[in-house]
Amino acid sequence: QPPTPKPGRKSMSKVILVTGASGGLGESMARTLAAKGHAVFGTSRNPAQGAGFKLLAMDVTSDSSVADAIDQVVHETGRLDVLINNAGLGIASPVESVSIADVQRVLDTNVTGVIRTVQAALPIMRRQGTGTIINISSIGSEMGLPYRGVYSASKAAVDRLTEALRTELAPFGIQACIVQPGGVRTDINRNRLRVELPAESVYRQSFEKTYALIDESVSTGLDPDRFGELVAQLVTTRTLKRCYRLGKPMETLSVMLKALLPSGMFDKMIRNHYGLGDQKGT
Numbered sequence: 001q002p003p004t005p006k007p008g009r010k011s012m013s014k015v016i017l018v019t020g021a022s023g024g025l026g027e028s029m030a031r032t033l034a035a036k037g038h039a040v041f042g043t044s045r046n047p048a049q050g051a052g053f054k055l056l057a058m059d060v061t062s063d064s065s066v067a068d069a070i071d072q073v074v075h076e077t078g079r080l081d082v083l084i085n086n087a088g089l090g091i092a093s094p095v096e097s098v099s100i101a102d103v104q105r106v107l108d109t110n111v112t113g114v115i116r117t118v119q120a121a122l123p124i125m126r127r128q129g130t131g132t133i134i135n136i137s138s139i140g141s142e143m144g145l146p147y148r149g150v151y152s153a154s155k156a157a158v159d160r161l162t163e164a165l166r167t168e169l170a171p172f173g174i175q176a177c178i179v180q181p182g183g184v185r186t187d188i189n190r191n192r193l194r195v196e197l198p199a200e201s202v203y204r205q206s207f208e209k210t211y212a213l214i215d216e217s218v219s220t221g222l223d224p225d226r227f228g229e230l231v232a233q234l235v236t237t238r239t240l241k242r243c244y245r246l247g248k249p250m251e252t253l254s255v256m257l258k259a260l261l262p263s264g265m266f267d268k269m270i271r272n273h274y275g276l277g278d279q280k281g282t
Contacts, residue, residue: 085133
């Protein structure tokens with residue numbers, strides 16, 4: 001059971017809601033924040049007892065589920081200081097081959113799900129005259145990664161939504177920012193949607209090669225606890241920047257290279273990294 005701050009009390013302790021906190025990055029952030037004395041509520045579609053924090057049932061694709069979870073937080077604590085939108089769904093597929101049903105599922109979780117939680121939380125934060133929204137994006141939002149076009153697009157949408165929120169909410173004393181992780185050691189590989197390509201697909205060989213690199217980037221990624229420490233700093237920061245990026249050197253460097261290099265040169269660099277030659281197919 002998390003500690004219960006009294007409404008209106010000035011304290012470094014915050015009431016924090018972390019979506020997608022049953023494992024991986026979300027669990028690490030929630031656990032770290034709880035260990036620092038914050039009243040942390042995590043969410044999961046199938047909640048069990050959290051490690052030092054309370055897990056609530058929430059499906060970010062359901063309006064009523066989101067409203068019920070946030071109502072429970074406010075009922076127990078009287079306020080909501082920080083919303084961390086972490087729940088997300090990965091997907092790997094050539095754009096040509098991805099099913100529209102899978103596209104809609106990813107966007108409903110990664111984009112519309114963020115909008116749902118924000119819409120439910122903002123009336124509370126506005127009444128308080130203060131609040132923080134931290135949206136977990138991805139370094140992959142800064143570029144269209146091969147065979148992750150839908151995922152990259154969903155996270156790019158989160159970035160633009162957050163930028164709009166920053167200007168819309170400033171008059172109410174509410175801040176918003178994005179955190180862009182690179183590869184992180186989580187169970188996203190197990191939960192990622194993946195298209196099964198037929199043997200005759202022109203994408204089959206390069207897709208399999210790229211998918212192996214995607215898995216490797218996660219299995220050799222950063223310790224998720226590093227993001228817990230970063231977010232713990234952000235929840236008590238007086239003025240938040242637009243974006244906080246944390247990844248391996250090559251991941252963060254790639255964002256700068258995209259801004260500096262001619263587009264053709266950058267595209268070739270990405271193709272070379274994933275072993276995608278100038279293949280032709282029909």
